[in-house]
Amino acid sequence: MTTSSSKLHAKSDNMEQPNRPRFIDPVGDLYPQKGMMGDSWFICSTLTAGDREFGVLIHYITKPTLGGTSTIAIADISTNRYLLDEAKEAKYEAADxxxxVSSDNLTWSADAATMQAQGRTEAGDSFDLSFKRQGPPIAYNGTGCFPLIDNKLVTYEYGFPKMDITGSVTVDGTSYPVTGNGWFDRQWFPVADASTLATGDTRWIWISIPLSNGEVVAVWSATGKQEHSWADILHADGSHTIADVEPISQNMFGIWTSEKSGIKWPSGWNVTIPSVNAKLKVTIDFQGQETFEGFHRIESVTHVEGTYNGEAVTSRGCGEIVGDPQIK
Incomplete structure (x- = not known):
């Protein structure tokens, strides 16, 4: 694996599983990383209020030339609307x-176990949510460090995949008391080889799947010159498996073309993970969950059904597509 001049050494983990060697510290790395090409704090969530369903996206990212920006979105699943407010100038302050994080559209505070977030779009739709972490973090690749694209783009990443949520979502002037699950993800890129990004071929898919049987699955498909598809599985007993996944690009369905970007996007994926006998149909709830600032992305709420180790499972999760998937 190609590395950069950034520090690549094991860090202490002062949360669960303290004896496992990792390149991340789930508490200490809530703080910014120095000299990164991209430094990202992200939450996707699925929420219910009676028969109403919502998804809420929260994203704060810093880049060397742009500083910090915040993006929020409310996916109103009942009406198939994506209420987006993106790229507001944002400030980060460390707490202890x-x-x-504060901006015109977001106020977000966090410690090791809890988070509070209030967001408001320019149109006046809003959310006020409290998050409480449940269970251990997931360190991608088991260590929190892996080569994302063609063994060149070194990535550090971990997440809190189970966060209980309470609060409210307000749409069209009506406030809905909501509960649900959130997935917090922390990611940063030193960029060992900038040519990896310069080709324009770099793209990835990330799918969060907290299954009804207690297993947590994060599916990756990263494409540069080659496509690599795999899954990080955090088992109910706390153990971690890295598993092969059948190529995601060959298992897309429901292709549609965005009127806003002109990009062809999938409506979902059939995910097969042979080692755990998993066949999962991941469906994006509705078209148009698209962001535009900096680079085109899909940040979507998904529902999942299928089998895992021979048993029926379901899930509500999130699907992210970064970059044009170049569907023919």
Whole structure:
């Protein structure tokens, strides 16, 4: 694996599983990383209020030339609307432990176990949510460090995949008391080889699947010159498996063309993970969950059904597509 001049050494883990060697610290790395090409704090969530369903996206990212920006979105699943407010100038302040992010559309505070977030779009739709972490973090690749694209783009990443949520979502002037699950993800890129990004071929898919049987699955498909598809599985007993996945690009369905970007996007994926006998149909709830600032992305709410180790499972999760998937 190609590395950069960034520090690549094992860090202490002062949360669960303290004896496992990792390149991340789930508490200490809530703080910014120095000299990164991209430094990202992200939550996707699925929420219910009676028969109403919502998804809420929260994303704060810093880049060397742009500083910090915040993006929020409310996916109103009942009406198939994506209420987006993106790329507001945002400020980060360290707390002990944790952080506070503030901008015109977002106020977000966090420590090792809880988070509070209030967001408001220019149109006046809003959310006020409290998050409480449940269970251990997931360190991608088992260590929190892996080569994302063609063994060149070194990536550090971990997440809190189970966060209980309470609060409210307000749409069209009506406030809905909601509960649900959130997945917090922390990611940063040193960029060992900038040519990896310069080709324009770099793209990836990330799918979060907290299954009804207690297993947590994060599916990756990363494409540069080659496609690599795999899954990180955090088992109910806390153990971690890295598993092969049948190529995601060959298992897309429901192709549609965005009127806003002109890009062809999938409506979902059939995910097969042979080692755990998993066949999962992941469906994006509705078209148009698209962001535009900097680079085109899909940040979508998904529903999942299928089998896992021979048993029926379901899930509500999120699907992310970064970059044009170049569907023919």
């Amino acid at each position: 432990p944790g952080f506070e």
